[in-house]
Amino acid sequence: MRTSLMARLVVGSLFAAVVLLAQADVPQVRSVEPATAKVGDVLTATGENLDRANVAEAYLTAGTNDFKVAIPSRGQGRLRLR
Numbered sequence: 001m002r003t004s005l006m007a008r009l010v011v012g013s014l015f016a017a018v019v020l021l022a023q024a025d026v027p028q029v030r031s032v033e034p035a036t037a038k039v040g041d042v043l044t045a046t047g048e049n050l051d052r053a054n055v056a057e058a059y060l061t062a063g064t065n066d067f068k069v070a071i072p073s074r075g076q077g078r079l080r081l082r
Contacts, residue, residue, distance in 0.1 A: 027054045032081075042072070043081040050079050 029047040037043050045058070051074065058081055059066045073080045 025049050025054050040082065043069075045079045045081060046077055048077060050074060050077060055079065 027047065027049045029045045029050070031047070032043055032045045034041075034043065043060075049055075055071070055074075058069050058071055058079060060069055060081070061067075069081045071079055072082050
């Protein structure tokens, strides 16, 4: 009985570690400046894990409409969007 409980704890711990590692590189946008923009304006999105390995495309949403935007440059924790 004790071995079974220990095996469950080990499997549970490994599963929790895999879940935490999988979530470590999820892109998170904390802010976008300026708050309003028109087509052609450049916006700056700041956050975490915004590098090429984690973000291939970017979209801005206005209500139910999604607009794909270009990413002309990126840096540590920021994306420039046009």
